[in-house]
Amino acid sequence: MIDAGSSATYEPGTVTAFVAAQFYLVCLEDGGFLAMSGKCTHLGCAVPWDKDQQKFICPCHASEFDISGNVLSSPAPRALDLFEVTIVNKNILVNTGKRLERTRFKAGQPVFPEIVKNRNKQ
Amino acid sequence: MKKGRTSPGFIRHIHPVSIPLKALELKSTWALGGISLILVMLLMGSGALMLFVYRPFPAYAYASVLELKNQYSFGQMIRNMHYFAANLLVVTVFAHMLRVFFTGGYQGQRRLNWIVGVYLFCCVLLSCFTGYLLPWDQTAYWAVTICINMFGYIPGGDILKGLFVNSHGVSEKTLQLFFTLHTTGIPSLMILFMGIHFWKIRKAKGVVTSGLNLLTEAEKPVMVKTNPHLLLREAVATLILVAFIMVLSFFFDAPLGDMANAGLSPNPAKAPWYFSGFQELLLHFHPFFAVFLIPFMLLCTLFYLPFIRFKHRDIQDEGVWFISSRGKKIAVAAVLFAMILASAFILVDEIVPDVQTWLPGVPVILSEGVIPFGLAALLVLLFHFWMKKQFRLSDAEAFQTSAVFLIITFMIFTLTCVWFRGEGMKLCFLGGCG
Ligand code: HEM
Ligand code: FES
Numbered sequence: 001m002i003d004a005g006s007s008a009t010y011e012p013g014t015v016t017a018f019v020a021a022q023f024y025l026v027c028l029e030d031g032g033f034l035a036m037s038g039k040c041t042h043l044g045c046a047v048p049w050d051k052d053q054q055k056f057i058c059p060c061h062a063s064e065f066d067i068s069g070n071v072l073s074s075p076a077p078r079a080l081d082l083f084e085v086t087i088v089n090k091n092i093l094v095n096t097g098k099r100l101e102r103t104r105f106k107a108g109q110p111v112f113p114e115i116v117k118n119r120n121k122q
Numbered sequence: 123m124k125k126g127r128t129s130p131g132f133i134r135h136i137h138p139v140s141i142p143l144k145a146l147e148l149k150s151t152w153a154l155g156g157i158s159l160i161l162v163m164l165l166m167g168s169g170a171l172m173l174f175v176y177r178p179f180p181a182y183a184y185a186s187v188l189e190l191k192n193q194y195s196f197g198q199m200i201r202n203m204h205y206f207a208a209n210l211l212v213v214t215v216f217a218h219m220l221r222v223f224f225t226g227g228y229q230g231q232r233r234l235n236w237i238v239g240v241y242l243f244c245c246v247l248l249s250c251f252t253g254y255l256l257p258w259d260q261t262a263y264w265a266v267t268i269c270i271n272m273f274g275y276i277p278g279g280d281i282l283k284g285l286f287v288n289s290h291g292v293s294e295k296t297l298q299l300f301f302t303l304h305t306t307g308i309p310s311l312m313i314l315f316m317g318i319h320f321w322k323i324r325k326a327k328g329v330v331t332s333g334l335n336l337l338t339e340a341e342k343p344v345m346v347k348t349n350p351h352l353l354l355r356e357a358v359a360t361l362i363l364v365a366f367i368m369v370l371s372f373f374f375d376a377p378l379g380d381m382a383n384a385g386l387s388p389n390p391a392k393a394p395w396y397f398s399g400f401q402e403l404l405l406h407f408h409p410f411f412a413v414f415l416i417p418f419m420l421l422c423t424l425f426y427l428p429f430i431r432f433k434h435r436d437i438q439d440e441g442v443w444f445i446s447s448r449g450k451k452i453a454v455a456a457v458l459f460a461m462i463l464a465s466a467f468i469l470v471d472e473i474v475p476d477v478q479t480w481l482p483g484v485p486v487i488l489s490e491g492v493i494p495f496g497l498a499a500l501l502v503l504l505f506h507f508w509m510k511k512q513f514r515l516s517d518a519e520a521f522q523t524s525a526v527f528l529i530i531t532f533m534i535f536t537l538t539c540v541w542f543r544g545e546g547m548k549l550c551f552l553g554g555c556g
Contacts, residue, residue, distance in 0.1 A: 019385045020385075022384065022385060038385070039291070042271075042409075043267070043268040043271040043272060043274075043409070044267050044268065044270075044271035044291060045264065045267070045268065045387035045391060046384070046385055046386055046387045047387075048386075057546070058387075059387045059388065059389030059390065059391060059545075059546065060264070060268060060387055060389075060390070060391040060547070061404060061405065061547050062546040062547050062548070074486065074490060075404065075405075075408075075409070075490065077486050097289075
């Protein structure tokens with residue numbers, strides 16, 4: 001289990017690397033969180049996030065993935081793997097022991113922080 | 123020494139007392155098998171020396187290679203010799219195999235020895251592959267990561283993969299296994315196979331030589347004494363080879379990158395050159411085809427080769443390079459065809475967008491696998507039957523022509539990957555390769 005801190009510290013549309021644990025914490029535009037494996041689904045190279053192009057680009061055989069992990073350019077056969085995310089009291093926990101393989105991004109994969117009712121007052 | 127004993131006893135375990143003069147001609151064998159043997163001995167010697175310093179643990183391996191380099195006199199030199207001998211061995215063993223193929227030395231009573239040779243070839247490649255990881259630098263770590271992940275595309279490959287890696291990928295488990303295979307498992311197998319190999323050569327009364335089969339019982343080939351005619355040549359070849367490796371090792375160092383870093387893949391991440399042909403295939407075909415089906419078919423062909431019965435092939439052309447003078451001319455034509463077609467294939471595949479973009483929704487195994495592979499296979503078959511008809515080739519000649527075509531294609535793929543692939547594995551030319 002890796003404690004990624006408070007969900008409020010992540011801006012929508014950003015990607016944060018957890019280098020030692022080899023995953024990316026992605027905060028999508030709608031505020032949903034994904035913990036995405038940093039290993040290319042083609043042959044396992046470490047894929048860096050290219051902030052300018054807003055893509056993950058694999059240095060080994062040039063596969064490309066979008067921010068949600070979908071394949072933009074082969075040879076990668078499927079979207080980047082996910083790790084289980086749980087958010088308790090706005091605190092994000094990532095279970096890197098649980099790897100979820102998927103073909104593509106689907107609604108339902110991102111995890112949202114509990115809706116805080118008095119958000120407007122903050 | 124007893125009268126009539128012409129060479130020291132132990133040599134007579136390996137060589138006969140006398141051999142046909144013809145077998146001594148350089149063009150019968152190009153001495154490639156012998157050179158390979160010497161290289162293996164050099165590898166065992168230099169490898170054994172490195173074992174005094176090298177430590178097979180991820181935390182220490184890289185440091186121990188540095189220690190070898192900095193703190194031991196001639197440590198770097200020994201490592202360089204191991205490196206150059208290993209790389210040269212891949213070349214000489216491959217060339218040796220081609221020599222045997224093109225002189226028809228895999229037929230008749232030599233059939234089994236061809237199979238042993240294929241095993242030896244596999245051992246050499248596996249030695250190189252397992253040795254490659256040991257320095258634990260970035261190149262080693264990522265090349266092995268990529269190769270092991272290839273198992274994921276092979277039926278049942280996940281089980282195999284599980285033998286080599288744990289949940290952290292390439293790790294201490296991988297290193298320990300590779301180290302043991304590299305220093306104990308594979309060398310033991312090689313010694314065993316080499317023993318059988320040399321014994322079988324004697325059983326077949328030496329190497330294939332043209333014309334000897336045609337002599338009648340009464341005619342005897344011209345024979346010369348092994349000592350000194352063969353032994354002297356062997357001694358000279360050994361000295362030249364060892365000197366060559368030593369000079370290389372004196373002036374050039376074996377590469378050593380930064381220490382392995384699991385969070386950062388180098389760009390481009392290239393396989394060692396002897397696997398580059400397959401890496402280039404990966405850029406064109408789905409991994410199931412590039413690293414499983416195609417190598418599997420090649421291996422099956424190698425094993426099956428001595429058991430193919432070609433029509434009109436008889437022992438007269440055993441030992442004749444390229445079967446006949448016509449076979450030789452057609453082989454040259456096949457080389458030219460392969461050079462043009464293979465380069466064109468690579469260029470076209472770079473320019474034309476993936477089948478994926480024309481037929482979205484088609485599964486990748488079809489768009490990246492079955493369709494391009496089918497097209498390529500069709501091209502090869504067309505070439506085979508067109509050449510056969512055009513030049514009225516015999517079955518054996520036609521097979522040889524297509525084999526030349528495929529071998530040259532593979533070499534072009536290898537060279538392309540080594541020289542013309544730059545950042546992101548995109549095609550690049552000379553200056554632009556960075
Ligand atoms: C039989 C043929 C052999 C081949 C083709 C071979 C090939 C290789 C290769 C390619 C490397 C990596 C070198 C580098 O990148 O610097 C290596 C490293 C190594 N090999 Fe071998 N090897 C062979 C036999 C042996 C034997 C018999 C031993 C020990 C008894 C041995 C011990 C080592 C050690 C300790 C290393 C790590 C040190 C280093 O990387 O410089 N090798 N080998
Ligand atoms: S490992 Fe990423 S494209 Fe091959």
